[in-house]
Every structure is written in C-alpha cells, then in structure tokens.
Amino acid sequence: xxxxxxxxxxxxxxxxxxxxxxxxxxxxxxxxxxxxxxxxxxxxxxxxxxxxxxxxxxxxxxxxxxxxxxxxxxxxxxxxxxxxxxxxxxxxxxxxxxxxxxxxxxxxxxxxxxxxxxxxxxxxxxxxxxxxxxxxxxxxxxxxxxxxxxxxxxxxxxxxxxxxxxxxxxxxxxxxxxxxxxxxxxxxxxx
Amino acid sequence: xxxxxxxxxxxxxxxxxxxxxxxxxxxxxxxxxxxxxxxxxxxxxxxxxxxxxxxxxxxxxxxxxxxxxxxxxxxxxxxxxxxxxxxxxxxxxxxxxxxxxxxxxxxxxxxxxxxxxxxxxxxxxxxxxxxxxxxxxxxxxxxxxxxxxxxxxxxxxxxxxxxxxxxxxxxxxxxxxxxxxxxxxxxxxxx
Amino acid sequence: xxxxxxxxxxxxxxxxxxxxxxxxxxxxxxxxxxxxxxxxxxxxxxxxxxxxxxxxxxxxxxxxxxxxxxxxxxxxxxxxxxxxxxxxxxxxxxxxxxxxxxxxxxxxxxxxxxxxxxxxxxxxxxxxxxxxxxxxxxxxxxxxxxxxxxxxxxxxxxxxxxxxxxxxxxxxxxxxxxxxxxxxxxxxxxx
Amino acid sequence: xxxxxxxxxxxxxxxxxxxxxxxxxxxxxxxxxxxxxxxxxxxxxxxxxxxxxxxxxxxxxxxxxxxxxxxxxxxxxxxxxxxxxxxxxxxxxxxxxxxxxxxxxxxxxxxxxxxxxxxxxxxxxxxxxxxxxxxxxxxxxxxxxxxxxxxxxxxxxxxxxxxxxxxxxxxxxxxxxxxxxxxxxxxxxxx
DNA sequence: AGCTAACCGAGACGGTACGTCCCGTCTTGCA
DNA sequence: TGCAAGACGGGACGTACCGTCTCGGTTAGCT
Numbered sequence: 142x143x144x145x146x147x148x149x150x151x152x153x154x155x156x157x158x159x160x161x162x163x164x165x166x167x168x169x170x171x172x173x174x175x176x177x178x179x180x181x182x183x184x185x186x187x188x189x190x191x192x193x194x195x196x197x198x199x200x201x202x203x204x205x206x207x208x209x210x211x212x213x214x215x216x217x218x219x220x221x222x223x224x225x226x227x228x229x230x231x232x233x234x235x236x237x238x239x240x241x242x243x244x245x246x247x248x249x250x251x252x253x254x255x256x257x258x259x260x261x262x263x264x265x266x267x268x269x270x271x272x273x274x275x276x277x278x279x280x281x282x283x284x285x286x287x288x289x290x291x292x293x294x295x296x297x298x299x300x301x302x303x304x305x306x307x308x309x310x311x312x313x314x315x316x317x318x319x320x321x322x323x324x325x326x327x328x329x330x331x332x
Numbered sequence: 333x334x335x336x337x338x339x340x341x342x343x344x345x346x347x348x349x350x351x352x353x354x355x356x357x358x359x360x361x362x363x364x365x366x367x368x369x370x371x372x373x374x375x376x377x378x379x380x381x382x383x384x385x386x387x388x389x390x391x392x393x394x395x396x397x398x399x400x401x402x403x404x405x406x407x408x409x410x411x412x413x414x415x416x417x418x419x420x421x422x423x424x425x426x427x428x429x430x431x432x433x434x435x436x437x438x439x440x441x442x443x444x445x446x447x448x449x450x451x452x453x454x455x456x457x458x459x460x461x462x463x464x465x466x467x468x469x470x471x472x473x474x475x476x477x478x479x480x481x482x483x484x485x486x487x488x489x490x491x492x493x494x495x496x497x498x499x500x501x502x503x504x505x506x507x508x509x510x511x512x513x514x515x516x517x518x519x520x521x522x523x
Numbered sequence: 524x525x526x527x528x529x530x531x532x533x534x535x536x537x538x539x540x541x542x543x544x545x546x547x548x549x550x551x552x553x554x555x556x557x558x559x560x561x562x563x564x565x566x567x568x569x570x571x572x573x574x575x576x577x578x579x580x581x582x583x584x585x586x587x588x589x590x591x592x593x594x595x596x597x598x599x600x601x602x603x604x605x606x607x608x609x610x611x612x613x614x615x616x617x618x619x620x621x622x623x624x625x626x627x628x629x630x631x632x633x634x635x636x637x638x639x640x641x642x643x644x645x646x647x648x649x650x651x652x653x654x655x656x657x658x659x660x661x662x663x664x665x666x667x668x669x670x671x672x673x674x675x676x677x678x679x680x681x682x683x684x685x686x687x688x689x690x691x692x693x694x695x696x697x698x699x700x701x702x703x704x705x706x707x708x709x710x711x712x713x714x
Numbered sequence: 715x716x717x718x719x720x721x722x723x724x725x726x727x728x729x730x731x732x733x734x735x736x737x738x739x740x741x742x743x744x745x746x747x748x749x750x751x752x753x754x755x756x757x758x759x760x761x762x763x764x765x766x767x768x769x770x771x772x773x774x775x776x777x778x779x780x781x782x783x784x785x786x787x788x789x790x791x792x793x794x795x796x797x798x799x800x801x802x803x804x805x806x807x808x809x810x811x812x813x814x815x816x817x818x819x820x821x822x823x824x825x826x827x828x829x830x831x832x833x834x835x836x837x838x839x840x841x842x843x844x845x846x847x848x849x850x851x852x853x854x855x856x857x858x859x860x861x862x863x864x865x866x867x868x869x870x871x872x873x874x875x876x877x878x879x880x881x882x883x884x885x886x887x888x889x890x891x892x893x894x895x896x897x898x899x900x901x902x903x904x905x
Numbered sequence: 906a907g908c909t910a911a912c913c914g915a916g917a918c919g920g921t922a923c924g925t926c927c928c929g930t931c932t933t934g935c936a
Numbered sequence: 937t938g939c940a941a942g943a944c945g946g947g948a949c950g951t952a953c954c955g956t957c958t959c960g961g962t963t964a965g966c967t
Contacts, residue, residue: 290481
C-alpha cells in the first residue's frame with residue numbers, strides 16, 4: 142500500500158559505502174559520509190541497515206564476483222588454484238582486503254553484527270569444504286579453519302603477504318595434512 | 333627536579349582498563365571511563381599511552397602469566413599440551429578472549445596500533461616456532477600461520493569453541509602436516 | 524472525483540488535531556501524529572492546510588461555540604459578563620487556553636501563519652469593540668488592546684489566573700477608563 | 715580544581731545567538747548555527763544553557779541597556795515618556811521586538827523555559843509598578859497587565875504599530891483609569 | 906629548607922559522528 | 937482514481953567521546 146523501497150537509493154548507498162571504504166579506509170567510514178555521497182538522507186540508510194558494517198557487508202556481497210578457478214585433478218593443485226584466486230581477489234587493485242579487515246574488526250566490536258558476518262564467513266567455508274570433499278571422504282572442519290585461519294591471520298596481522306608463494310605453501314601443507322596416512326607422525330621421534 | 337611518574341596511577345589505570353574491558357566489552361571501553369574508574373585525570377592516561385588499545389595491551393601483558401605446558405616427547409603431544417594451555421588461558425573464567433578480539437579489531441581500525449599489536453603477536457609466534465623446531469629441521473612460517481590462524485579465526489568468528497577437542501585435532505593435523513613425507517599427496521587421485 | 528470520503532477525513536483530522544493538542548500540548552503536536560491519529564495519509568492533511576497551526580486554528584473555530592453573555596445595561600456589568608464568559612471558555616475543563624497559547628506562539632515563529640491568526644484575533648476584537656460602542660460614542664482601539672492585551676498577557680506569561688476576580692477588575696478599570704471625563708488626570712499631582 | 719568556565723566562549727555564544735536571532739529571525743535560529751558562528755562546540759552551549767531560548771534570553775539581558783526616561787511630574791507624562799522609550803527600544807534599528815516575540819513563543823512551546831521567561835517579565839513589571847506607585851497609593855496589578863498586555867498584544871499580533879501615538883494614547887488611558895474617581899462609571903447610562 | 910618544575914585529579918574546551926525526530930514531497934497499490 | 941500508507945531527501949536535535957587545554961594543588965630532588 143505504501144511507497145516501495147527505492148532500488149535506486151539502495152544501489153547508491155551500497156556503491157557509496159564501498160567506494161569510501163576503499164578510498165579512506167573502513168575505519169574512517171561514517172554513515173553521514175555514506176548518506177552524503179549517495180545523495181540520500183541518513184534515515185534512508187538507517188531504515189534498511191543497522192550499521193555501516195551491514196551496509197558494507199551487503200555491498201561486498203553484491204560486488205563479489207564468484208571467484209573462479211580451474212580444476213586441476215588433484216587436491217594440491219586445486220587448492221593452489223583456489224587460494225591464488227582468493228588472494229588475488231583480496232589483494233587486487235580494488236583492495237578488498239582492507240574492507241574485509243574492517244568488517245572483521247566490526248564483528249568484534251559490535252555484537253549485533255557478528256551473526257551477519259558469521260553467515261558471510263560460512264558461505265566461504267562451504268566452498269572450501271566442498272573442494273576438500275572431492276578428495277577426502279570427509280572434510281575436517283579444522284582443516285578449513287587452518288586454511289582460512291592462516292589467510293585471515295596474515296591479512297589481519299599483516300606479518301606476511303597474501304602472495305602466490307603463500308598460496309602454494311598453504312596448498313601443499315593442507316594437502317599433505319589431508320592425505321597423509323593417519324599415524325605417520327608416530328614414526329617421528331623428537332630431534 | 334620534577335615530580336616522578338606515579339606508579340600507583342599507572343597500576344590503577346591498567347587495572348581499570350582491563351576490568352572494564354572484561355566487564356562491558358572492549359568495544360564499549362572509553363578513555364573517559366578508564367580515567368574515571370581509575371580515579372585519574374584523562375591527561376594522565378594520554379601522557380603515557382596513545383590509545384585505549386595500548387593501555388589494554390600493556391595491561392594484558394602485565395597480567396599474562398606465562399602459559400606452562402608439560403613436554404611430552406613427541407610433536408603431537410607437545411602441540412596438544414601447548415594448545416590446550418593456550419585455549420584454557422583465552423577461554424578461562426577471566427575471559428581473556430574478548431579482550432584479545434578487541435585488540436585485534438583495534439589493530440585493523442587504528443593503523444598506529446597495528447605495529448604494537450604485531451610485536452605482541454610475534455612473541456607468541458616465537459614460542460610456537462621453537463616448539464616446532466624441536467621436531468622439524470626447519471619450521472615453516474606457514475605452519476605457524478595455520479595453527480595460530482585457526483585459533484584466531486575461531487576466536488574471532490566464533491563458529492566453533494576453543495575446547496580440548498579442537499586443540500587435539502589441531503595438534504594432530506599440524507603434526508601430520510609437519511612430519512608427512514613431502515610428496516605423499518601425489519599418490520592420491522581425485523575421488 | 525470521490526470527494527465523498529474527503530469531508531469525513533477533514534473532520535477526523537480536525538478532531539485528531541485538537542484532541543492531541545489538548546492531550547500532549549500544542550508544542551508536541553506533529554503532522555505525523557495528527558495523520559496517524561486521524562487514520563489519514565499525511566498528504567491529505569497537506570492538501571487542505573499548510574501547517575499544524577492552520578489545522579488547529581480551523582479546528583478551534585469549528586469547535587468554538589459562540590460565547591453568550593447576558594446584557595446588563597451598563598458598561599462595567601456587560602464587560603464583566605463578557606470577560607467572565609470568555610475566561611471560562613479559555614480556562615474551562617476542555618482547556619482551550621494552552622491551544623490558544625500554542626497558536627499565538629506559532630504566529631510568532633511562522634510568518635505565513637500570522638495573517639491567518641490575525642483574522643481570528645480581529646474577529647474577537649470586533650465583538651468587544653461593538654460591546655464598547657454601546658456605551659461610548661467611539662471605541663478606542665487602544666482600549667480593546669488593553670482589555671484583550673491584559674487577557675493574553677496573563678494567559679501567555681501565566682503570572683496570574685484568568686479567574687472571576689481578574690475579569691471583574693478588568694471590567695471595572697476598563698469601564699472607568701472609557702467613561703472618565705477626559706482631563707480628570709490633570710487634577711492629580713504627584714504624590 | 716578543574717578548568718574554569720571560559721568567559722570568552724560565553725560572550726561569543728551570547729553575541730552569536732543575538733546576532734543570528736536578529737539577522738534571520740528567532741524561528742530560524744538553531745543551536746548548531748550559534749555554536750558554529752561562535753566557534754564553539756555544541757556541547758559548550760549545552761553545558762551552560764538548556765535551549766536556544768535560554769541563550770537568547772541571557773544575551774538580551776546582557777545587552778539590554780536600562781531604558782531611561784525623563785520624569786515629568788505627572789502620571790500621564792511619565793507613562794508617556796516610559797512607554798515611548800520602551801517602544802523605541804523594541805522597535806529600534808536593532809529590532810529587539812522580533813527577538814522578544816520569539817522568546818514569548820518559546821515560553822509557550824517549551825514548558826521548561828516559561829519560568830525563566832516569567833522572571834524576565836516580572837523584572838519589567840516591577841519597573842512599571844514603581845512608576846505607578848509614585849501617583850497612586852497602591853498600584854493595581856491589573857493596570858500593569860493592561861499596559862504591558864496592550865504592548866505585547868500589539869507586538870505579537872502585529873495589528874498596530876508600537877509608535878508614539880500608541881504610547882501616548884496608552885499613557886492617557888492608563889492614567890485616566892488610575893486617577894479616575896472610583897464610581898464614575900455609574901453615572902453613565904447605556905446609549 | 907625552600908624552590909620550582911613536572912605530575913596529579915578534575916573537567917571545560919573545540920570538534921566529529923552518532924542515531925532519532927520530524928519536515929514537506931513523492932510514489933505505490935488497494936478499494 | 938482518490939487516498940492510506942509510508943519511503944524519500946533533508947536538517948536539526950541532544951548525546952557521547954575524542955584528544956587538548958587549563959586550573960589549583962602536591963611532590964620530588966636540587967640547591
């Protein structure tokens with residue numbers, strides 16, 4: 142019965158949010174600035190999103206092209222391709238990594254945002270989980286944690302780059318972990 | 333010639349900061365509140381620290397008892413002990429995890445804080461690195477990333493607990509990864 | 524062309540406006556609230572009136588029963604009756620005074636409303652003017668100003684009540700002023 | 715012990731408030747604009763005043779030069795002089811009248827402001843009351859209401875000017891009313 | 906033993922962003 | 937096809953904290 146939501150305003154808000162988050166850093170992003178840049182009243186932002194984090198998350202989702210990678214026929218190669226593509230997406234010239242870091246930060250500071258962020262994270266986990274399942278009878282959640290954990294850890298702490306070398310090493314170690322005979326470690330003694 | 337720094341004020345500030353960070357969440361922590369709770373002027377906080385994050389980091393360092401763990405004689409067991417102890421520290425009744433999450437968040441939003449936090453992180457990495465070096469001729473940085481990465485990832489996203497089961501699985505997989513013969517994965521074909 | 528509903532909506536709007544103005548005070552009255560309470564779209568309010576003030580003014584006019592008073596045969600008595608009736612209207616249980624105060628306020632803040640309000644005021648002046656003309660060859664506009672001025676002044680500032688005593692004193696003084704020989708004051712010397 | 719209130723900021727706020735109230739009309743005055751023009755944070759305004767009305771009232775008090783008038787030796791002449799001076803103050807080139815009208819309006823819309831405004835009004839009443847007491851054994855509060863009431867009524871409704879003619883007529887009628895023998899009106903019959 | 910400079914608690918300051926309220930206009934879909 | 941419903945762009949509100957500054961009072965440690 143009432144006027145319907147303006148898809149135009151929605152797009153302008155999402156665009157403005159992502160543009161400014163990339164330009165000035167997520168930390169400097171403000172709702173005021175998003176609304177101003179989108180040419181929108183602040184209320185129109187608050188009507189549909191609860192916080193800058195939710196706006197940016199939705200913008201990112203909208204924006205995120207599915208990352209494609211070639212299937213190579215063995216676990217390590219596939220992982221390598223997947224991680225290379227993923228890292229390229231994060232570190233590319235559109236620099237998504239800083240935005241992701243901002244969202245992860247917000248998820249820590251704003252309890253209301255964490256569940257939304259968790260859903261986003263789970264979507265990515267699912268992709269990796271299915272990749273692993275092609276080669277292992279059952280994928281360990283912990284393996285997923287280790288792969289994505291390593292990626293996020295580097296991205297957040299910044300002690301190492303998300304480059305091809307890291308992708309390849311990660312792929313190698315993860316594959317070795319998955320495919321290794323279960324008790325091989327018992328053969329090893331302390332040096 | 334001049335009056336010297338008040339050690340008493342310093343302690344009260346650190347205590348107040350950690351107490352309130354634990355009580356109300358790091359996100360709700362403000363310098364005003366720290367100063368008020370410590371019975372201290374705001375200037376006294378700003379005279380010695382640059383931000384709430386630095387106060388809390390120092391408080392955490394002061395507070396952190398070194399985590400001891402028994403040495404078991406093989407990599408997996410040692411890792412298991414180390415991780416169990418670490419998780420117990422984070423998730424224990426003093427709930428340090430939320431504070432750590434807050435600091436990680438701040439490191440993303442405040443570029444000036446990131447280097448300080450990175451030092452803190454590096455200290456922990458060094459401990460784990462040396463543990464690994466007891467069993468492997470050279471420890472892969474990526475293995476460290478995967479272990480701590482998995483831990484932080486779970487802590488930050490909250491999709492799984494930092495419990496004994498997780499510690500044990502992580503230890504198992506990490507050990508397997510380290511000790512597995514290098515090319516074992518080539519034996520595996522796609523399912 | 525379905526104007527059938529219009530008159531109904533008009534009445535509901537006027538009723539809602541006056542009801543809420545009396546209930547919560549004119550200052551808290553909003554167009555949104557009027558429309559909601561009337562079960563009407565905001566546009567329907569704006570179609571017929573320019574502001575909340577015009578709605579309330581019209582509601583008041585609609586509502587205002589002509590104040591009757593007995594004619595007594597001399598100026599003071601007539602004034603007394605007129606003022607008693609007027610004050611009773613303003614201060615009565617329906618408490619019109621607060622609404623009148625609100626309209627006077629709006630007339631100060633909204634230049635577009637002032638002319639409308641002035642017409643309303645002039646209507647009341649005309650009644651008093653004609654009362655005076657029954658006893659004086661020509662009624663002084665200033666006398667009207669003094670009588671209604673005193674009333675409004677008390678109503679607005681609230682330093683005294685609009686009670687019977689005030690009505691009577693006002694009637695006495697006004698009558699004295701009107702009927703007094705013109706130069707009587709020259710006989711008086713400073714005390 | 716703490717930093718003391720800045721007299722400089724206080725003056726800048728009062729000046730800015732009065733300047734803008736006069737320039738753009740009291741109705742268009744905003745706290746934001748006052749703070750901006752004064753070069754002050756909004757909080758500094760709110761720390762010392764509750765609303766724009768209180769700021770403007772204080773500014774007016776600070777600014778109001780005592781209105782002097784010559785004493786003439788009889789009531790009518792004195793009143794004439796007093797009212798002429800008062801009207802000149804209100805209607806003069808600094809146009810205080812619009813500001814006074816704004817304050818009167820605010821007193822109607824903001825219950826918290828009314829008491830403050832009443833004090834201001836009472837101060838003016840006291841001056842007039844004492845003028846009357848020079849010529850009458852006891853000054854009627856109602857006479858004061860009628861004189862100031864007439865002035866405010868004209869100022870607010872704007873149906874007539876606050877000019878010399880009005881001042882003189884008001885003085886004449888008020889004097890007549892005060893000095894007239896009490897029962898003179900009984901001599902008059904209805905026309 | 907007294908000076909004096911730096912520190913102390915307190916909190917006012919100029920400022921930014923918040924999230925809310927309401928304005929007056931515009932748009933939709935139902936009756 | 938007129939109207940209720942309510943989304944829209946906009947502007948001001950009053951609040952919360954930021955990081956800096958000023959205040960009077962308190963100590964140390966050098967003369």
